[in-house]
Each structure stands twice: as C-alpha cells, then as structure tokens.
Amino acid sequence: MTEYKPNDYKSAVKPSWCPGCGDYSVLNALMGAMADLNLNPADTTIVSGIGCSSRFPFFTSTYGFHSIHGRALPVAIGLKSANPKINVITVGGDGDGFSIGGNHFIHASRKNPNITYIVMDNEIYALTKGQNSPTSHEIVTKVSPYMSVEERVNPVMMALSFNTSFVARGFSGDVVQLKDLITQAISHRGFSFVHVLSPCMQYNDKITYDSVKEKIRPVPENHNLSDRIAGMQLVLEVGTYYTGVIYKQERPTLGDKLNEVKAKSQANLPVDFSVRDIVKQFS
Amino acid sequence: MNELIVRIAGTAGQGVISSGDIFSLAAARSGYYVTTYRSFPSEIRGEGQCAFQLRISQEKTYTVGHFSDVLVAFNQKAVDVNVKHLKSGGILLVDSDEVGELSGESFMEIIKYYVPITTIAKDVASVKAKNMVSIGLIAGLISQIPMKEQFKNDIRRRYAKYSEEIIDSNIKAFEAGYEYASSKLERHDNLNNISMSKSGEKLIMSGNEAIALGALVAGCRFYSGYPITPATEIMEWLARELPKVGGVMLQCEDEIASVTAAIGASYGGTKAMTATSGPGFSLMSEAIGLATMSEIPLVVVDVQRGGPSTGLPTKSEQSDLNMAIYGTHGEGPKIVLAPMDVQDCFIQTINAFNYAEQYQVPVILLSDAAVGQRRECVDLINFDSLKIVNRLKHDRTKDAGLYVRYRNTKSGISPIATPGDEGGAYVATGLEHTELCNPTSDPEIRKMMVEKRFRKLETATHEFISAKKYGPDDAKIGIISWGSTTGAVLEAVDMAKDSGYKIQALYPRTLYPLPQEWLQDFLADKEIVIVVEHNYTAQLLHTLVYRCNSINKDIKFFEILKYDGSILSAREVYDRIDKIIRQQSLRYTFSNDTTEHQYKF
Structure with a gap:
C-alpha cells in the first residue's frame, strides 16, 4: 500500500494567495492530515465555492470541484450521496459559507453527510478587495465608508445551534493543532465543521496573527464534548476564542440513512428485481 | 363513432x-x-x-x-x-x-x-x-x-x-x-x-410519471429536488422507486441546492436529474451555467406553469422557452427539448440523458402542467431496442500520459474521469480554464475553449437536431408549434383537411440548438405560417422562426396565443386557423377575445 506524504497532495499549481495569508497554513494542515490518514488522492475530492480560500482545489493533487459562490456544500453532498466511497472535503470562506451559502450550512447539518467542511474565516471579502463579510468586526470599507450597520455572526455558535455533529475551531497561526483538528474532523463519521481563524494580510487589519493570538485559549480539558450547551457557553464568552474540538456527536450519517431507505424499499423485492419490474405498475 | x-x-x-x-x-x-x-x-x-x-x-x-x-x-x-x-x-x-x-x-x-x-x-x-x-x-x-x-x-x-x-x-x-x-x-x-x-396492451401514466420513468430507464440514479407544483410528482415517484434500484432521491433546501447537488452527483459519475417549475428554474440558472462551463452532464426538467413570479402555480403555460434558451448568463452550449405528449415525455427524457452524457452539457426538458399532470396511454417499452448513451470515460489503459480533462478535441468532447479513477484527478471549475483545468484569462486559450465548448453542439447538429412534419408537403399554409400545444395543432390540421384546407404542421424535436435547416426548408414555399403557443409574446416565433426565415421574405406570419391558464383545444386552434385564412388577421389571442372565444375549464 502506498504511503502518502504531505507533499504528495501538492499540485503543480502555485497558490495564488498573498504572502502571509492564513490559508497557506490550512493547506499545509490539510495535506498533513490527509497524509496522516493516508487518503488516496484519487479517492478524495476537495469541493469549494468562490473566494480566495475557494481556490484551494487547484493547489492539491486530489480531485477537485471549484463550483459557484456559496454552493460548495450541496455539490459536496450530491457527490458523497452518489459516490459514498469518495472522501469529500469541502472548503471555503466566511462570505461563501455564512452569507450567500448560509442556508446550505443549516441543511448540511440536518443531513449529516459524512463530509468535512473547513471554513477559512478572514472576516472580509478579500477576492473582491475588501468589503464587509458576515463575520466582519465593525469596520470601515469602501462599502461601509461611514460605519458597519450589521452585527457579526458567530459561525461556531451557528454550527452548535444547527446541531452539526462535529464542531471545532482552529487558527492559522497554529498548524500543528489545525492538522490535528482536521484529522479528527475527517475521521469523524458525519458532518464535521472546522472553523479556522485565518488572517488576511491585505484587506483586514481587525484580524491579525497577533490580535488572534491574544484572544485564543485552548478548549478546557474538562469540557464535555457531548454537551452542546457547555459548548455554546464557551463559544459565547466575549473576548475569547476557544480552539480545539468543541462538540462531537455520533449519529447516523446521511449515507447510513440512504442505505436504510434502500434496504426498506428493497425489503420485499425479488433478487433479480430491475427497472423492467417497475414499469409493471403502469399496466 | x-x-x-x-x-x-x-x-x-x-x-x-x-x-x-x-x-x-x-x-x-x-x-x-x-x-x-x-x-x-x-x-x-x-x-x-x-x-x-x-x-x-x-x-x-x-x-x-x-x-x-x-x-x-x-x-x-x-x-x-x-x-x-x-x-x-x-x-x-x-x-x-x-x-x-x-x-x-x-x-x-x-x-x-x-x-x-x-x-x-x-x-x-x-x-x-x-x-x-x-x-x-x-x-x-x-x-x-x-x-x-x-x-x-x-x-x-x-x-x-x-x-x-x-x-x-x-x-x-x-x-x-x-x-x-x-x-x-x-x-x-x-x-x-x-x-x-x-x-x-398499453401502459397508462401521467407526463410527470413518464419523465420519472424515462429517467430511471435512461440510467438516472440520483435525483435531487425541492417540492413545487406542478413538478412534485416526479420527485415523489422517484423517492419511491429510485432506492429500489439502488438510486438516491435527495430532498434539498431549495432549487439551488437541488441543481448543484445533481451536478455534484454527476461529477461523481452518476447520471443525475432535478425537476422543477418556473420559480425554481429561475433559481437554477447560474448552476446550469456551471454545468456548461465544467462540462458535466446534467438533466433539468422544467414543468412549466403560468408566470412570472409565483404566477399560476396549477395552470399550464409555455412561457419559459426564452429562459431555457437564453436564461443563463454568458454563452455556452446547452440543449433544450420539449415533449409533445405523455409518450414523448418518456422518449425525450431518455434523449435528454443521452445528449447530456454524449455532449457533457446540461439538457433542459421543457414540459408543462398540461402534459405533466394528464394521463395518457404509452406504448409498451421495448427495452432491447432502447438506445442508452453513457459518457465518454477517460481510459487510462489507452491514454496513460498526463490526463488532460478538457482536451481540445476535434469534436469538442473530451474524455471524462470520475473521482475514484486512478490517474484521472482534475478540478472541475466554473472559471475559464486551460485544457488542464487551470484558471486562465489568456485570450488565446479563452477563444479556444469557447470554441471547443460550442463545437460539441456543432457536431451534434448532424446527429440529432431535427423537426417533425405532419401534413402535405405542397401545403402553402404552415403551422408551427412546440411541446404540449402540438397535439391540438395536429388534430386541428386533420380538422382543416376535412374542411378542404391544405395545411402542413412542423414541430421541432430540439428547440435548442434550433433545427435551422428543417425550418428553412419548411418555410421556403409557405405563404402563411401560423405559430401556436401558450404564451403572450410568441416566444418560439420571435426566438427561432424569424431567425431562420432568410429565404422567404413574403411569408405572412400569424400567431395563435393563449395565456389565460387554460389549454388550447384542437377545436380552438382550428377555429382560429379558419378565421386567419378567411380574414388574415394577424394575431389571435384568447383572453382579450370576446366571451364566445373564452374556453374556461
């Protein structure tokens, strides 16, 4: 059996990200996680939407689907449901995932497909050169020249309230922890969400490596991973970003349910049942 | 009788x-x-x-x-x-x-x-x-x-x-x-x-059931959808039947998720479909362009209803033709088909999958409430004579070198790999890309790729794009229809024959690409051409017929249009044909007509 190294997941395409972008760390962490799990690149697909971070699939040697803005999750769920043997990892940014694609996050959580969703949150629309995103702090940009008028969303709180079955938070400034979180997320059976605080050097000075470092604390060791309320309390603490796994629940995946549906539908059918038999209901 | x-x-x-x-x-x-x-x-x-x-x-x-x-x-x-x-x-x-x-x-x-x-x-x-x-x-x-x-x-x-x-x-x-x-x-x-x-012996089913069955027979094993009148029966039927043959029916949170999930499934190697009606079809526009750009086979069914907006949810109309043809931003190949009756729902759905697979394009099937929800007899299915097409797969045993997903081939069709295939990894993308899938805005590559995509249908033109004719070839009066109004037109042609009028009907089998040669041939020696549609703006006439009439500039065009939610009967079509021939009045609509011409169900 081939043993894959992190660099085996690297494509010939050089990342298009700016120097210092937090997304490099996420790429390295994911390549490391895939190597740790020894995922065959041919059996793995990275799905994304649109945005700086959504360029991700071009930089890896796996299959990839760089789809349209906000729609990475349904593409990934369609792929996984139709072809369950593929390891599906979905990546994207905060605008892609919590604004235009926000609705899909709710329903992906409900469906609990066995896929991983990594969001690189730089609190800004960077590909379009700096406009307010759903996670932006109060910020003056060209579209908010006087002031921001909206509140921020809290992505981890969103995940917890949707009962996403695996919720973790990491930081681009800590690749070691991030690799571990992504490894755990991919290993989790169900919909796993990793929120990554990922600074943008170019368009957002409200999220820098230094400012995040000041606010992060590891999830307390005595935190009960199956206690959703306790997770919410951590996440709602003002001024602190807890990093690590925050919530984890084992429950049947979408694939399990679809298999159950198939089994139920086929329960009383003869072994050689085919489409020809289905036609009989019309005669 | x-x-x-x-x-x-x-x-x-x-x-x-x-x-x-x-x-x-x-x-x-x-x-x-x-x-x-x-x-x-x-x-x-x-x-x-x-x-x-x-x-x-x-x-x-x-x-x-x-x-x-x-x-x-x-x-x-x-x-x-x-x-x-x-x-x-x-x-x-x-x-x-x-x-x-x-x-x-x-x-x-x-x-x-x-x-x-x-x-x-x-x-x-x-x-x-x-x-x-x-x-x-x-x-x-x-x-x-x-x-x-x-x-x-x-x-x-x-x-x-x-x-x-x-x-x-x-x-x-x-x-x-x-x-x-x-x-x-x-x-x-x-x-x-x-x-x-x-x-x-015959089968009996509704148009929606015929589409669902056609999909199953064509090899569709993934359906994603969102409930919407009058298309929901397709989803309900497939929810019951798909798992029996190992397929998946996924109810999604909206039509955008439905169509992108179907694209994801098709990217994963499974024939996939979604079905909707006008409002949902509007939401799907962007993703249909993604299928065109990333060259992923996809079948989208639009069971048309009265629009715009929420419109007439339970009533039939043929007003989505322009959107089906022109609806997605940018330019790229797609195929638009419309079934004329329930039997044709079955046939055209199989065609839709075959074309989607063969040309790696989205295919839009424009059904409507009238044909979708009525039951009709359908011929027994001869499985042995059915032609089922599967996409051209990347074959590593023949092509062991670097896999070039979007290879600029002569036909425009490039072999496709599926996740799980060793040596086939590629990135599907909605961005303009090189043959090797890398994003590019290089003018020469851009030009090459636009032409490559369109070339797929240029080769297709000779393979399946056609129209059907009904009635005598020497008729000077022509009548053109598409989709579900065709039935009434064909019966009206027969009624006209009994009254001594010589009329020939033509209905396109593919609405896009347009059967241009067929239309030109049909128009060449006609004096009067009547177009029959369930809409206000005569979309087929303006979109397609005028464009093809480069030969015969003397044709008088007439429109028979109905948009009150009810369905044209053969009698109504015949009555208008009769009036047109007698008076040569240019436009007959129904809703604004006098009460004696209003036929309400």
Missing part, C-alpha cells in the same frame, strides 16, 4: 379527480386509448371548482377533445361552468339532490338526467361515495363498451391501502350507479352508437 369524451365536474374535495383517475385507468386497462385533462384549484379543498375530462378512443389521440359526450355535474356551479363544453345532443347527468330543474337556452339541445346521486351514495355507502356512483352511472350508460369488471378492479386497486369495508362500500356505490343507469335511465343513440375495438 369510435370515441367517447366524458367530463366530471364538481367542487374540489368531492372526488372528481379520483373518479377521473379510476375511469381513465379502467379504460386504458380495458385496451382503449385514453387522454385526460384535469383542472383543480390551488387550494386542495374549499370552494374551488374542478373538472376532469377524459377521451377514450380506439386510436391514439393527442388531446382530450373539445366538447364532451357526457357531463356529470355534482352541483349547480359545476353545471354553470361546464355546460358550454357539452356537445349538442350530449348527455348532462346531474345530482338531483343538489341541482334543481334546468331550463333555459343552454339546456335546449342536450339530454338531461336527474339522478339522486347523493341519496344513492348514502343508501349503499356514504355521501363520500358520490363519485363512485357517478362512474357507475356512466359505465351503465355505455355498457356496450365492456369495462365493468375493470372498473371494479381499478376501484379495488385505488383503495387497496384502505380497509376491506371502505373498498366494499366503494364497489357497492359503483354497482348501485351501474344498476340505476341500466334500469332507470333511457339510453340514447348518441351513446349507443359509440363502439370501440380494443387496441392491445
């Missing part, structure tokens, strides 16, 4: 639709051709009127006909709304417990039966069984067409999931109606003269 047209009308909730369903199934299973039409209000119950019309015949028909031989009306309003659809000399059967003596001009030329339908139903079963009494009455009146036992079988089949008691009471109600008609109603020659011979 070898056909019978029956209309059953009442208030929604009175079992009109279920009695119509049973009637049509029993007739089809007895070996006759059946075409049906049902109209119902958006509200499932309430004061809305609904009607079910069916046409039983010895030969295949394309429409439900215009005037009925028999009208069963459950209440006064049903009489008022529907009596104008009854033939002169036709039979009006009313529930005398609900409807009083009928007099006046509209009732002069018809035969009236007053039957205490409610009382009979109460006596043998319950008031709910009125509809079963009614079909018993009709079955009794046409007892020369032997369907009685089949009726009972279909009542049992319909209520199979209920208790034996309920099934028995429905059968009893049917029998009571049958007995009443046999013993108490005088039979008139108008019905006695109807005779039909059976035409062999």
